[in-house]
Amino acid sequence: MNSLSPASSVRGRKQTSFARTKKKVSKTTRTFRGRKGACVTTAGIDTKRDVVLVLGCLDRTAQCSAEQLSMNEKSQGARVVSVFPAQAFEGIKNPLDAMAKELVYPNEKVIDAMNEIEYVEVVSDESKEFEKALPNVTAVIIADEFAPNMLKSTENVISLIKDNKLPKLKRVVGLSHIGIDRRDQDPYKMMNRKVFRGGAILDRWSDAEELIKATAPKGNPLEVKWTYTIVRVGDLRGNGPCSVVYGDAMLTLVDNAFDVRMQDVDMEPGDKFDGFTKRLSAACVMNRMLTSTKVSVLNQTFSLISVGPVPRDRRKGYDVAKGRSPPPIRDEEIDEAVQPKGEEEEQGSVEGAPVPT
Numbered sequence: 001m002n003s004l005s006p007a008s009s010v011r012g013r014k015q016t017s018f019a020r021t022k023k024k025v026s027k028t029t030r031t032f033r034g035r036k037g038a039c040v041t042t043a044g045i046d047t048k049r050d051v052v053l054v055l056g057c058l059d060r061t062a063q064c065s066a067e068q069l070s071m072n073e074k075s076q077g078a079r080v081v082s083v084f085p086a087q088a089f090e091g092i093k094n095p096l097d098a099m100a101k102e103l104v105y106p107n108e109k110v111i112d113a114m115n116e117i118e119y120v121e122v123v124s125d126e127s128k129e130f131e132k133a134l135p136n137v138t139a140v141i142i143a144d145e146f147a148p149n150m151l152k153s154t155e156n157v158i159s160l161i162k163d164n165k166l167p168k169l170k171r172v173v174g175l176s177h178i179g180i181d182r183r184d185q186d187p188y189k190m191m192n193r194k195v196f197r198g199g200a201i202l203d204r205w206s207d208a209e210e211l212i213k214a215t216a217p218k219g220n221p222l223e224v225k226w227t228y229t230i231v232r233v234g235d236l237r238g239n240g241p242c243s244v245v246y247g248d249a250m251l252t253l254v255d256n257a258f259d260v261r262m263q264d265v266d267m268e269p270g271d272k273f274d275g276f277t278k279r280l281s282a283a284c285v286m287n288r289m290l291t292s293t294k295v296s297v298l299n300q301t302f303s304l305i306s307v308g309p310v311p312r313d314r315r316k317g318y319d320v321a322k323g324r325s326p327p328p329i330r331d332e333e334i335d336e337a338v339q340p341k342g343e344e345e346e347q348g349s350v351e352g353a354p355v356p357t
Contacts, residue, residue, distance in 0.1 A: 045291050047077030051136045051168075052290070055153045056144035057082045057122075058107065061175065061236060063114060064283035065143055068328060070119040072284075074291040079121065081133045082114050086126040125156075134160065139171040139290050143283070145236055147204035150175060154208040158215050161226075172228040173289045174212055175282070177205040178303050180232065181271035209301070221298035229289040230301040233277035237262070237306070239320050256320040262306035263314060263326050267337035275305035281329050288334040297338060 045052075052069060056062035066082045069075045088111065091103025114122050123129040140157055144150035154174065160166050179188035183202040192202040209230055217224035237258040258278060265281050266273065285304055289297050309315070318324050 045075045045078050045139075047075070050138040051079045051081060051133060053081050053083060053133070053137045053140045055083045055125075055140065055142045055157070056149065056175070057084050057114065058088055058110070059143065059145040060239065061145055061279045061282050061286075062141070062143035063110065064280050065141055065286055066114065066120050067117050068280075068283055068287055070117050072287060072291070072331070074331060075287065077119060079136075080119055081130070081137070082120050082122045083125050083130065084111065084122060086124045089124055134165045135167060137166050138168050140166070140169065140173070141286055141290065142172070142174045142208075143286060144175065147177070147201040147208070148199075151204045151208045151211075154211050158211055161215060169226045171226060171290055172212060172216075173286045174208065174228065174230045175286065176209050176230050176232040176301075177202060178232045178234050178271055178273050178275075178305070180206045180209065216299060221295065227298040229297050229299070231282065231286050231289060232271060232301065232303045233282045234273065234275045234305050235277070236279050236282065237276045238278040238280055258306075259320045260315050260318045260326055261310065262308035263310045263329070264307050265304060265329055265333070265337055266307050267302050267304050267334075269300060269302055271301075271303055273303045273305045275307075277304055278306040280325075281306055284328045284331075285334055288331050291331070292335070292338075294335070294338070296340070302338065 052075070054062050054066045054069070057066065062082075066080050069078065069080045084107070088107040089105075091105050094100040094102070094104050111122055114120055121129070121133075123133065142150065142153050142157060144153050157166075157172065161169065179191065180202055182188050183192045183206070188202060192200050194200045212228050212230065216228050217226065221227045237255055239255040239259060258276070259280065262276070262278050265278075265285065267285070282304060285302075289302075314326075318326050
């Protein structure tokens with residue numbers, strides 16, 4: 001099979017800035033937008049030193065994560081290594097024309113789009129560039145959307161850690177799924193049936209979580225070599241930023257509507273929610289778990305769902321399919337959502353990048 005060559009150089013693109021207007025919301029909504037006493041922390045990433053490895057980049061959540069890392073002021077400038085499976089660069093016979101002799105590359109548009117993002121470097125998981133990057137990696141985001149793939153990526157990362165191929169690692173942020181702690185109850189019991197695609201998918205998500213937790217160093221999170229945060233999401237919705245997925249056949253009207261209507265989030269520790277999660281919001285939250293200097297996010301598991309619909313005036317003018325996406329959720333809003341109930345200000349933070357120092 002012929003294959004594309006993953007670009008080893010970083011090419012730039014014009015950055016997009018988002019303006020967000022403050023809106024008044026009901027006092028019963030504690031999850032976002034303006035709770036008193038919310039803390040704004042300093043950046044948790046040293047852009048001159050840190051290298052972030054993003055796995056699962058065939059999926060849009062990981063693509064969103066890599067793009068937002070390149071744009072967020074708390075991480076902009078850090079080297080982001082976007083990892084694709086080697087098969088993504090291989091050509092296949094044209095499925096629509098059996099007589100065609102030239103191979104087609106189904107993932108070419110996505111790879112080209114990712115290569116155009118400033119500070120993002122696209123590599124194959126079997127390439128020399130990938131191996132060269134590992135000794136400098138300080139943070140890993142694992143964001144595969146399909147449970148068996150997530151488990152495989154997690155196993156690969158843990159193997160690298162045990163083989164001491166990630167000597168500078170300080171943070172691991174992993175994607176997971178709500179319902180793990182309730183998989184013996186409906187509707188999650190039905191979701192976890194072995195006959196479903198992937199077979200008992202909540203068990204696979206749980207296996208990935210437990211592997212991270214079992215491998216993580218024990219002790220005070222501020223003193224151990226590396227820490228983790230797991231973000232459990234509902235079924236993922238939304239197309240994400242159009243710059244990444246433009247031309248994707250999965251750019252659906254339903255996902256467009258979800259992106260525009262469900263702009264806010266609700267978060268809690270553990271496994272407390274039911275609902276769907278916007279891909280871009282999931283990516284932003286995972287990134288914030290990486291850049292936050294708050295001690296309370298270390299070695300923790302959070303549930304995340306998108307909530308809405310937002311007021312009509314916040315939906316006007318947006319059309320994801322035409323490149324007019326709502327702004328990503330802000331770090332300050334994520335900090336507010338993570339902050340424990342009843343606490344005006346979280347006690348304790350740590351400076352450095354990524355935490356712990």
